[in-house]
Amino acid sequence: MYYQLIFLGPPGAGKGTQAKMLAETAKIPHISTGDILRGAIANNTPLGQQAKSYMDKGDLVPDTLVANMVRERLHEADAKKGWILDGFPRTVDQATFLDELLTQLDRNSLKVLNLEVPELTLVERLVARGRSQDDNPETIRYRLEVYRQKTAPLIDYYQKQGSLHSVNGDRTLEEVRQALSAIVGV
Numbered sequence: 001m002y003y004q005l006i007f008l009g010p011p012g013a014g015k016g017t018q019a020k021m022l023a024e025t026a027k028i029p030h031i032s033t034g035d036i037l038r039g040a041i042a043n044n045t046p047l048g049q050q051a052k053s054y055m056d057k058g059d060l061v062p063d064t065l066v067a068n069m070v071r072e073r074l075h076e077a078d079a080k081k082g083w084i085l086d087g088f089p090r091t092v093d094q095a096t097f098l099d100e101l102l103t104q105l106d107r108n109s110l111k112v113l114n115l116e117v118p119e120l121t122l123v124e125r126l127v128a129r130g131r132s133q134d135d136n137p138e139t140i141r142y143r144l145e146v147y148r149q150k151t152a153p154l155i156d157y158y159q160k161q162g163s164l165h166s167v168n169g170d171r172t173l174e175e176v177r178q179a180l181s182a183i184v185g186v
């Protein structure tokens with residue numbers, strides 16, 4: 001089977017955890033733009049230097065930077081069998097870019113997994129996670145606002161394309177995992 005999976009959902013919805021587990025089950029790479037960017041910052045690469053100030057504030061990194069990163073990653077050998085994108089696309093422009101990139105690939109297998117979690121739960125989870133500078137209460141509120149304005153419109157975008165699958169993410173890890181497995185068929 002060839003899988004093209006996109007995880008959609010607000011920060012704290014559990015995208016990263018679920019995407020990682022699903023990637024292991026389906027034996028395909030888990031591509032997290034947030035992880036790649038954090039790695040670039042840790043290694044102080046030019047990409048990391050450009051991305052850091054945006055990430056610290058909770059802002060989105062400019063589309064072009066992320067788009068180039070994703071294009072290169074999807075062309076790597078291990079992505080030939082499929083992939084899971086976690087944290088990309090995050091704007092309608094990024095989604096349009098991905099659509100164009102996918103016209104060269106087989107796009108029938110695209111599924112967008114939208115994790116739905118109430119806002120109160122998200123804030124609790126993010127405060128508990130305390131990952132770094134972008135997980136302090138003020139930045140969390142700001143990231144949720146960025147999500148509402150820039151990323152939430154993708155729900156409609158993929159609904160119209162017929163690839164959206166919404167899942168209640170306000171359940172135990174295992175319940176959510178099973179719901180996702182059933183949709184994907186792994």
Ligand code: AMP
Pocket residue numbers: 011033034035037054055056058059060061062063066086087088089090094134143
């Ligand atoms: P994440 O780990 O997915 O929550 O991403 C952490 C941060 O990385 C975000 O708050 C953004 O600053 C940046 N980032 C990750 N993915 C993207 C993307 N697709 N577009 C723009 N910025 C991104």
